[in-house]
Structures are given as structure tokens and as C-alpha cells.
Amino acid sequence: MMLKELRERAYEANMDLPKHGLVVFTWGNASEVDRDKGLFVIKPSGVDYDELSPENMVVCDLDGTVVEGDLNPSSDTPTHAYLYRAWDSIGGVVHTHSAAAVAWAQAGRSIPCYGTTQADYFYGEVPCMRGLTQEEIEEAYELDTGKVIVEGFAGTDPVAQPGCLVRNHGPFSWGKDAAQAVYHAVVIEEIAKMARDTELLCGAADKSAADALAPQYLLDKHYLRKHGPHAYYGQGK
Amino acid sequence: MMLKELRERAYEANMDLPKHGLVVFTWGNASEVDRDKGLFVIKPSGVDYDELSPENMVVCDLDGTVVEGDLNPSSDTPTHAYLYRAWDSIGGVVHTHSAAAVAWAQAGRSIPCYGTTQADYFYGEVPCMRGLTQEEIEEAYELDTGKVIVEGFAGTDPVAQPGCLVRNHGPFSWGKDAAQAVYHAVVIEEIAKMARDTELLCGAADKSAADALAPQYLLDKHYLRKHGPHAYYGQGK
């Protein structure tokens, strides 16, 4: 069986989704890519988390074709594959239906950056993508979901905004590996709750939510103390 | 003791209700039917979940009359029985007072389909039934609850919209068996939360919630990739 360590890591990342409360039933999936081999490992479709194992994960090439595995891969596999093809800088992808983030996606709204919790990981908003057209949905739905995400990030560094909302659907996130993509999925759910309540509290006080936006210099400070050459958060690992 | 396996399955389904956080105390019940024998197994009334066992479940015929069991069946038994009589296509029924779904039922509102989480299981909204009249409530409350549900689904396939809200009361769901009825009860609670927050987020941005509705072609895609002859989600089981 190939890619033993990658299977382990992709398995662990998938198992972390229900542990963090992001997933009920089978409503989520994580994958990680091996750039040298041009292969990624992803959750099999519709399999319960307590039946997952490193061994029943599915190996696909970057076209999303199964290379090893007896089970069908996640139905979202073409989305993962497209993101890996489009963006060399990412190593892991996660999709969930976590409730607070889905609410923003369903409202068709980007999550504005109201504070440092978001700024620590997102250099700006969590953008909501345009809805897919009828043609896109009918012809190649999951592939076109990937295309709409990449289109929405034109001119934007996906490393600096490591996730988005797909309209009427839910959050996708990514990172240097599957574990970091899970981490960013948790971040999105937490800031989705915080930003929702921020707006309700502004509304209750007849205050404009626009005035609650984090100023650009706060965003710069928080994002850059964690990322880039001048980062000083953590242990410098 | 008859129907040993059916008792087991109905018991497991009932035990899953508090496990999924849908039920506090005894506020819920699940049943499953054996179509060949014309009997169903249901939770006894007002018995704590930690005192339940396959053996103390109650067996009823499709008129809701107890056929085997020392305990009174759930007070909602006539509702379950009526749904089984009216709809051959269902094999299990669940009723809960899960909080987010109850809020929609109390508001007298159907849950609009704002996204794919709902579309994966409901081909449209989760409909809220009309309120029972005073006469219906006073004469045969639980039976008439079943009649109002079936009336509300006239022209609608209960398999394609496997649940509803009873006004001022709470959610009922169903499926091919009790386990799937529980699954749909979880779906209803999750989408009740998501749809509530979707509307709050639309309101906060002075945006019409009507514009947030999932388009029909997205609904078609998601429902039909999981159901029917062209389904491709899961392992084809």
C-alpha cells in the first residue's frame, strides 16, 4: 500500500473534524497532497468517521482519478484536485458544513474582519464566492466549484486568506498540509460565530457594523506578527 | 417475546436521540414498523432513556393498539400509527423537541431551503403544518396530528421531504427505518440553526432572505446526486 505516512496524516486530519465539532455524520472531508509524487489522499465518500482508517483512505492523482483504493473517493474530490492543480502553495484542503460558517455562505456574505482573532490567520475577510451558474452546476458541479473558488481568488494570495465560503453551500479551507487546513476550518467557524454576534450587537445599539471593522493597521500588525520574516509569535519553529 | 430484531433497532434509534443532543428527559420517541406483520415497535411513555431496553419497548398494530408490552406506549403512538397507515413508503418515525427546530415550529414557519446541507436530504423546504383546530385537539389530538401532517403533504412525496414541523409543537421526521428517521431528525435540527442564522445575517446587512434561497438547479443537483437512479454520492450501497 502506497503513501503510508500521507494516509496517516490525511486520516488524522479527517478524524479531527468531528473532534472539533465541525462535522456531523459524514458532512466533511480532508485531503493532503504529496507534491513530488503528484498524488493526494482523501476520505472515501459517505463513510462514517468511526469506520475510517488510514488503509481505507483513497489515493488520487491531480486529475482526481483514483490510483489506489477500493472505495469511491469523496464526491468533492474534483474540487480538491482543482485547487491542488491551481495553487502550488497549498498542501491540504478541507470542506465542512460547520453551522455558523454555513449561515454566512447561505446568506451569500463574506465574513468581514472585525478583529484580531480573524486577523491572526486571514489577511482580510473570509470571502464568499459567487454562486455557480446553472450550466456550471449541471455540467461539472464539483470541478466547477473549484474553478469558482480559484476565479474568486484572482489577484489574492490563497496562503494569506486560507479559506472561503462557497455560496449556498459552506466553507472550504486549505493550508500547508491537511492539519493546517483543519486548523483554518476551526478558525472560520469560530470567527463566523464572533462576527455574527458582533453584527447583532451593533444592530441592538443602532451602530453601523462598518464602524466595527478592524482598521488596516491592526490587521497588518496581527497578521504579520504571526506570518512572514518579521513574525515573533510562537517559538520560531 | 416477538420481534426481537425490530425491538433492538427501535431501541437503538431511541437511544440515539439523546446521544445526538435532540432530546432532554423523555421529550422524544422513535418507532419502526414491520410491514409484513403490520406491527411497529415504539418507546414506552414517559420512561427515562437510561431505563429503556429492547425488552420494555412496546409493540403496536397499525391502529396503535398494544399487541405486546406491559407499559403504555408513547402518547404520540396514534400519530406514528396514522403515518404508517397513510404512507407505505416509510419504515420509521421520530418525534423530538429539539430546540432550534421547535423555534421554527413555534414561529409557524417552514424552513426555507437556503443551501446544500438541506438540499442533500430535503427536496425543498421543511414544511410547517397548519395548526390543529380546537375540535381536532379536543377530540383525538394525537391521531389528528397525524392527519394534519398527511393533509399537509397532499401532492408531496414524503420520501423526498422526510420531515415536517407541527405548528406550536415540534419536528416529526421519518425514513426507510427508525435509524434513518433519527438521521433526518438530526438534519432538521442542524438546518434549523443554519437557516435561523442565515436570516439574522441577511437582516444585519439589510438583505432580503428571499435572495438567499438556494436556486432550483442547485437543489436538483444536490438532492439527485444522493438520491434516485443517477446518485453518485457514497459507495453505491
Next chain:
Amino acid sequence: MMLKELRERAYEANMDLPKHGLVVFTWGNASEVDRDKGLFVIKPSGVDYDELSPENMVVCDLDGTVVEGDLNPSSDTPTHAYLYRAWDSIGGVVHTHSAAAVAWAQAGRSIPCYGTTQADYFYGEVPCMRGLTQEEIEEAYELDTGKVIVEGFAGTDPVAQPGCLVRNHGPFSWGKDAAQAVYHAVVIEEIAKMARDTELLCGAADKSAADALAPQYLLDKHYLRKHGPHAYYGQGK
């Protein structure tokens, strides 16, 4: 040591408060009365739940004077004592700061009866009491809290509405014993969440919450199928 069994029951009731998520730290207390002896057992003041035992519970007479116990009784003891003196029909009292119920108390609003979850236990609303005057607060705060509750229930059967909200403070509930008073405290918290979301959902649809009230005949049906001579819910115990 006196009242061994009553100490056990009062202890268990207190321990159930954090178990049901109604209490953080020491923010709650439960008591149960022995009507024959004219004594009740209550939680000691400010003692952590994991340091509680049947033995360190405090025994008081109906004036709230300590009869047995080395620790100070709950600071709310005069409220419990006054309710026991005023209402022969109750056997247990509970006070918590459960979050959703406190929000209604802080808003100074009674919880309207929007559905059957409430109607099963409350024959009507969960009433919010008037605020205490400055004089009442300064002179005998905890005793006067009891007086304001009893005043608010003038003409109302406390068995049929087994709890209330004290303005700017939180819920008090009662029952035939401490365990039932805890049960009613859970009911209040659950319906507080449901009613809050009911109103938000009515607001989001520009619908009057008044139209969402449970009709009187539904209230009659649900309350009376669980209580009184014609009750048929449960096992007739």
C-alpha cells in the same frame, strides 16, 4: 446527624444542576423540605459542587434559621424559607443563573407560551416578577425576593406554573420535591432558548410574535394530558 434521606435527596438535586448545564461555579442552589418536621435541607453558601456531600448540606427551619450544620447556608435561604412558608403545595425549590433564562429576567419579560414544550409543564407563561424596590433590596433582600414572588403569584396556582423569573436576576423554580424543582429549572432554560429564537424568527419574517402564541385549547390539552385526574401521559405512576 438528622434527616439522612432528605440530605441525600437535596444533595443529589444540587449535583444535578451542573450536570444539566444550568450552573457554573456555585451559581445555583436546591433545597427540599420535610413538612412533618418543618425543616428543609439546602446547599451551603459558596461551596464548590465537587466539595458538596450529603453531610455538609445545611438543615434549616422554616424561618431559615440553621438547625444543623457547620457551614453557612446559601445566601438565598430566606427566599427558599419564605416560599415554603407561603405555599404548602411545594416540596422543593431551585435557583440558578442559567444563561437563556437570565436573559429573559434581565429583559424584564415573562416567557410567553409559544408551544407544547412549555405547555407540558407550565399552564401559561413563565412570569417575570416586578423589580424589588430600593427599600426591599436594602432591608431584607433575600426575604423580600420571596415576598415579591408570592405577591406575583397572587391568584395563581404555583403548582400549575412551577417557576418564575426574578427581574434583573434569574429563574426560581419549585416542585413536589427537589428533583422536580430541578426538572422545572431545566424546562425553563430549554423554553427560554426556544422562545428567544421563536421571536427572532418571527422578527426576521416581519411576523407578529403575538400570532405565534399557543392557543388556549392547545395549552389545555397538553397541560391536562400530563396533569390532573384525566392525565394519560406516562405510566400512571
Next chain:
Amino acid sequence: MMLKELRERAYEANMDLPKHGLVVFTWGNASEVDRDKGLFVIKPSGVDYDELSPENMVVCDLDGTVVEGDLNPSSDTPTHAYLYRAWDSIGGVVHTHSAAAVAWAQAGRSIPCYGTTQADYFYGEVPCMRGLTQEEIEEAYELDTGKVIVEGFAGTDPVAQPGCLVRNHGPFSWGKDAAQAVYHAVVIEEIAKMARDTELLCGAADKSAADALAPQYLLDKHYLRKHGPHAYYGQGK
């Protein structure tokens, strides 16, 4: 290794943050000071809670300079140090990103005192500080965060209002030791939820939230029955 007991206490306080649901990942920190030695112990930066130990906590002097420890201290260390320098009356400091409190901080709003849950610990509101200027953020962000807090408390006793919200960021709290600072962090999160829902319920009933404020005499009663020479809550310890 110095300050063995202080390391233990600071470690326990940090571990209590995720236990109380205030922290996900590494989004929080607690410290405690030894006034005699002029040293405080704080969490290392970006280290997972399950890798923490009393031994890997970091010892700093009141300028925030590391005195003992192989790891970098929390990036918020200059804020903790400044608060210890400014206020002799405090012995522990906590910072979290607990969701409900962050929402108030992001809305730029102080939490009004709507009831006794808050009044038991805060003699008034939980104040929201002014936003830091671009210069403050760019020059000495964490130090200036401390300065802005102390400036915001000019004329206010930090013991009587043991916490605040830093705008667009989140809550800071303090107490006589790290454990009490954690306690106050829990209080802030609980009252943040209660006050949010209080305002939503006032809004749903077209009622002014200003009318829901706890009257001054209730605030006096509750705060002073727990604090100061006339306190009578608890066991007089």
C-alpha cells in the same frame, strides 16, 4: 528551577482555560505574579495546552524580560507586565478570545450591567477600551495594549471591575491570583452571552435596553454582599 509553586499555580490556571471552554488551540494565556520577588510566571507562546507543564512555563520580571525558561513567553507578556507594574492590587492576569466576549469587543461596546450575575463580580459594566492608534500598534503593540487598559481605568478601581474588553480584540481579566483571573474570564463570557440575549429580547419586544439596566441599589446590594467588610456570601473565608 525557581518559583516551583508559582509555576504550578500559573500552569493550573492556564489549563483551566480550555476546560472552561474559553480557549481553542493556543488562543489564551494566564499569568501570576510574586510581588516579593518581582517576578511573574506566564504561558510560553504558541505552545499547545496538552504540551504545557509547570516546568515549561516562563518566568519574567516586571519589565517582561525572561528570567528563566527556554521558550519564548506569550506574545502578550508586555501587556501582563504593564498591568502588574501599574496595579499593585492584582496578582493574576488572563487573556482569552472567548467567543461571546470577543463579539462585544469587536462591536466596540462595553457590556452594560443588566443583572445580578454581573453585579456579583463587576461593580458596573465591563468596559470596552478605546482602540489603539496606528502609532501605538506599530511601535509597541502589546505594551501599548496595557497602557490603553490602564488609561481606560483612570479613576476606576481595577479590583471592583476586574476585567475589560480591548477593542477589536477580546477580553482581559485579572484578580488576586491567576485562578481568580480565570474565574473572572468565565464570568465575562457568561455575562457576554446573557447581555447579548437580553438586548435581542428587548429588541424583539420593542423595548429599550436602557430600561433593562440593573438599578444602582441592586448593584450595590449584590456587589457588597460578596465584597468588602459587610460581605455575607460564602463561608467568610
